[in-house]
Amino acid sequence: MSWFESFVLGLIQGLTEFLPISSSAHLRLTAAFAGWHDPGAAFTAITQIGTEAAVLIYFRKDIGRIVSAWARSLFDRETRRDHDAQMGWLVIVGSIPIGVLGVTLKDAIEGPFRDLRLIATTLVVLGIVLGIADRLAARDESGGRHRAVRTRKSLTDLNVRDGLLFGICQAMALVPGVSRSGATISGGLLMGYTRESAARYSFLLAIPAVLASGAYELKDAGKGHVSWGPTIFATVIAFVVGYAVIAWFMRYISTRSFMPFVIYRVLLGLALFALVAAGVLSPHAGESAG
Structure with missing residues (x-):
């Protein structure tokens, strides 16, 4: 991998990690369209450490409170009632869920799941799911004709059942094209949470999974056509860009709908189907060269 490729892929990772459009799919598609080798699951997981570092800094106050309260709750029964400890x-x-499935499906994640036809399918299907969830949230918030405004849940309403359901949604992002934030936010909206609450928990929930995945994949860094230098460079780029994107995204969702992302996902998925069907792109473009 050249330094230019690592710069572009780091930029793509930073731009797409927090948006509900799938960073892993965009890394895969960028390489396929450019005629580059597929960067692979290890490169993707390690560069996500950069964007996750942006989460740690952006939500540092929230994370500090949660970690502190959780640690105290290990020894203080009363502290266990604290929202941050919970x-x-x-x-x-x-x-x-993502920990169990990530280990179980490791070979599929690095192989069959990177098929462009599967990515096209997940882009379209999860785009439609996100659109439905977003419309339901908008209807609840506006009240609609002859309906009272329905109060949506906040993170103070989060319980073990909902937390586990959020986790199952996050695990779906092991398939490129699903999107970690897209799946968890969709799940949150369908469970009745506000856009801001669903997004905030999505980002917090991703921290252990992404850091663990990145650390696990470190053993494979520097192998094949992707060396250590470009990987680290891409991770730094992803961090810088990712921080700017997360700050923008949290402001955006407070007043705006997810429909632009829904439309983008569906159009990209349909275009990808067309390109593969026409023979312009191979479903395994770049894989054999890696």
């Missing part, structure tokens, strides 16, 4: 436990509970 959030710590709920993040752990929500991380179980």
